[in-house]
Amino acid sequence: MTTALEGNGDRRHHLDSLLMRESLLDKEVQKSTEAPVIRMLPDTYVVKIGGRSILDKGRSATYPVRDALGTLLESKKLIIGTGGGARTRHVFSIGIDLGMPSGVLAELAQADALGNAHVLGALLAPYGVVAIPPEVFGHLLPLFIRSVPGVIFTGVPPYSLWEHPPAIGRIPPHGSDSGAFLLAECFGCQSVTLVKDVKGLYDQDPNINKDANFISEISTEEVRKADFATLPFERVLLDLLDYSRQISQVQIVNGLDPDNIIAAVNGEHVGTIVHR
Structure with missing residues (x-):
């Protein structure tokens, strides 16, 4: 009117x-x-599979994760995101050396994540899972998720040339962790599980210091105050959690023990929960 x-x-x-x-x-x-x-999509669960932490490790790590996802698909609707892993780090190194801006690096990361989406999609094809091209993913996600048990997407959000400038350096701040979270926030999914090769957050890098203390639950404010030297997830995720409307927490789990993935999606606390 x-x-x-x-x-x-x-x-x-x-x-x-x-x-x-x-x-x-x-x-x-x-x-x-x-x-x-x-x-x-309140009855769906977002699970992000790490590229470097899981897929890059090959059959020994990836096949058990595939089997765990297959078990979940018997009763859950899964939206599975992938990262680019080692290939993304390699292309970042080349791009930074050539003077590429963050927006170009973000586009390259999207391509690497898409490759891993197709790899995982092929492994999960017997379960009826499909990898959806980024161009139609957002528009057709409700249709696909009602037609098949699960879908796979590139976890890297499609900011591409419009990637936000990082506070430090040139590495794009939004990777597959934040992309998986943003998808869940937009569609109102049930939960977000980030599958890594560590149990969750420690006060120090557990790969360097064997005496590092595990943190089972922590708020975004506490993470900022602690000023950890390294995190098992993207720092921009803290801001996204603070401003979210539908998703109030994420859980980081160790996918090298694939039973953790099943437990986390079923609502169990088996890793580190980060909440606002």
Whole structure:
């Protein structure tokens, strides 16, 4: 519905709506848009499989993870994300040496993650899982998830040339961890599980210091205050958790023991839970 403004001969037509003639940058206008958000796929579970931590390790690590996912697919609808792993790190090294900006590096990372999506998709094909091309993934996800037990996507979000500038260096801040989270947040999925090759978060790198202490649960504020030298997930995930509307936590689990994946998706606490 449109209305014509009266007075001063102003005959312009405006939409009669909440944000009619308002600046979308006004803080009060922004506050007025707070409202419940629908959960489009509340019965689905997002599981992100690490490229370097799982797929790059080959058959010994990947096949047991495939079997665990197959077990879950018997009763759960899974949306499975993949990272690029070693190939992404290699192409980053070349791109940085050549002076490529973060946006170009992000596009390259997307391509590597897509390769791993097809690899995992082939392994899970007997279970009826399909790898969906990035171009149609968001639009057709509800259709596919109602037609098959699970789908696979490139966990790297498609910011590509529009990737946000990182605070330090040139490595794109949004990788497959944040991409999996953003997908779950948008579609209102049940949970997000990040599958790595460590149990979760430690106060020090457990690969360097065997006396590192495991942290089973921690808030985003506590992570920032602790200022850990390294994290088993992308730091930008802390900001995403703080501002999310539907997903309030993620769990990091050790996929080298694939039973952890099954337990985490079933709601058990077997790794590190990071919450806002």
